[in-house]
Amino acid sequence: MDAHTPVLLYLAEKGALYRPFQSSTAKMGNDLKISQQSVSRKLREMEGEGLLHRTATPQGIRVTISEKGRQFLRHTYIRLKEVFGARLVLKGTLVTGLGEGRYYMSLGGYRKQFQSKLGFTPYEGTLNLHVDAAERTHLLQGLEMIHIDGFDTKSRTFGGIQCYPVSINGIKGAVMIPERTGHDAHVLECIAPIHLRSRLRLKDGDLITITGD
Amino acid sequence: MDAHTPVLLYLAEKGALYRPFQSSTAKMGNDLKISQQSVSRKLREMEGEGLLHRTATPQGIRVTISEKGRQFLRHTYIRLKEVFGARLVLKGTLVTGLGEGRYYMSLGGYRKQFQSKLGFTPYEGTLNLHVDAAERTHLLQGLEMIHIDGFDTKSRTFGGIQCYPVSINGIKGAVMIPERTGHDAHVLECIAPIHLRSRLRLKDGDLITITGD
DNA sequence: ATTACTAACAGGCGAGTAA
DNA sequence: TTTACTCGCCTGTTAGTAA
Incomplete structure (x- = not known):
């Protein structure tokens, strides 16, 4: 019942969760x-254990994962989700940034990539949080990194940006870390499709919850 | 490298991902x-394969999962996430409910459980969506069910409620399905900590996106 | 109490092959 | 071509026990 996980996961990836x-x-x-x-x-x-349904013929084999098999896979999924997701909550207080983030967000070279890679076009501005440095590392280590490539203009070079998908007080957005800038480990710079500060009616010092997605 | 998954997952659950x-x-x-x-x-x-660091003494053993081990676990997590997460997007149009949901949400016997089991106290009212019945089934099958127990008062009995954690246009909330009520397979009743209709400026017929969490 | 070695056994694995 | 049986081989498991 344990060495079967790889096969079951393979079948699930092949679409056998709900179809033969x-x-x-x-x-x-x-x-x-x-x-x-x-x-x-x-x-x-696995058929004997009730994890799947199976029809074997001389032309091949036809497999569908059973409800029990789905439950088994979902259970290990949920265990992993708790492991990687449990730490993925971080509280911080709102601070006012230097306006650098707003400038970055306004550049077309980045904006196109945000839409295609993150799935949204960010509001032109960032929400800056003061957080615990160790918790910040934990959060980011547990998340999938989405890389926004740098680009060159006639006048200067813009470095890459590391993004991590998160929710900010329940609103889907991302954490943004410019790669070349020396960065304060206590600051978390967030972007979202909307103006978070006004939409969530936030002011400096407010407690914000960041959740990894 | 494969039969080690259960042990590695166990260690991760015990906190060995980042601490000994x-x-x-x-x-x-x-x-x-x-x-x-x-x-x-x-x-x-597993130590030989570089999946973890290990210190054995006559007083016991001390284990930390290595970067390689974390990557391995994270990889199977992402595979499972794609399997269960891929179908978990559902679009529906906003409709006006019968006000039943609002009544349910106002009952203390439920409200306490919402806070402890879902992590938020819902706004007293539900957002009703008209959805495709088959897609609705797919979405809910792929999600973890959170059960809200029923309770009795002097005058009547209130049945259990099945909840599924979702985001409604990016706002974290839940789908709510009362167990005893005969339910229309085309309707999805959503709850959230805030009044979604006003916060998201919604009106009947608007297209809403539900994402499984 | 620990960890971990040894040895005997159970069970998983795949080449060959039947149906 | 298929699936699946048989049968050596080898890995994984555990009781006993040393350190």
Whole structure:
């Protein structure tokens, strides 16, 4: 029931969670780097444990993950989510930035990438939070990094930006870290599609909750 | 490198992702339902593979997951997230409900549980969406269900409520399904800590995006 | 009390092959 | 072509025990 996780996850990725997946034990063995025989055996065992439904024919095999199998996968998903998601809450107090962020956000070379990579075009300005430096590291280490490439203009070079998808008091946005700038480890610079300060009616010193997505 | 997942996940849950975890091979074996000897061997193997750091003394053992180990866990987390998270977007149009939801949300017997189980106290009212019935099923099947227990008063009995954590146009909230009520498969009843209709400036017929969390 | 070695055993694995 | 059975081989597991 434990060594079956890789096979079950593979089947789920192939779409067998809700629909039958048509394949052959040889192909699956090739994908999973195990023998055709092992795939055959494992699928039969897993069927015996009620993790999936299986129809074998001389033309191949057809597999659907059962409710029990879905529950098993979802359970390990939720365990992992708690591990990587549990620490992903960070509280900070609102501070006023230097206006640098606003300038960065106004540049077309970045804005296009924000839309395509983050899924939104940020409001031209950043929300700056004062946070604990260690907690900040924890939060960011646990998140998927989205890289915004730098670019050159006639007059100067703009460096890359590291972004991490987060929610700011429940509003989806991102943390933004310019790569070349020396950065204060106590500051977290946030962007969002809307003007957070007015929409959430925030003022300096207010407590903000950042949640990793 | 594959049979090690359960042990690594266990260690992560015990906090060994970023801090040393102090325990003994016997205790861990008890938790993992394997022998003390197997724990000892597996930890040594995993150290050999660079998945963790290990310090063994006659007083016990101290384990920290390495960067490689974190990456491995994170990778399976992301694979699972794609499997369960990919379908978890649902669009619907805003409709006006019957006011039943508002009544339910006002009851103290439910409200206390909302705070402790969902992490917020809902605004007294629900946002009702008209959605595709099949998509609705897909969304909810892929989400963790949070159960709000029913309760009795002198005059009547109130049934349980099934909740699913979601974001409504980016605002964190939940889908709410009363268990006893016969429910229209085309309707999705949403709750959130704020009054979504006014905060998001919504009117009937507006397109809303629901995202599973 | 610990960790971890040894040894015997159980079970997983895949090449060969039948159906 | 398929699936899946048999059968050696080898890895993983654990009881006993040393350190």
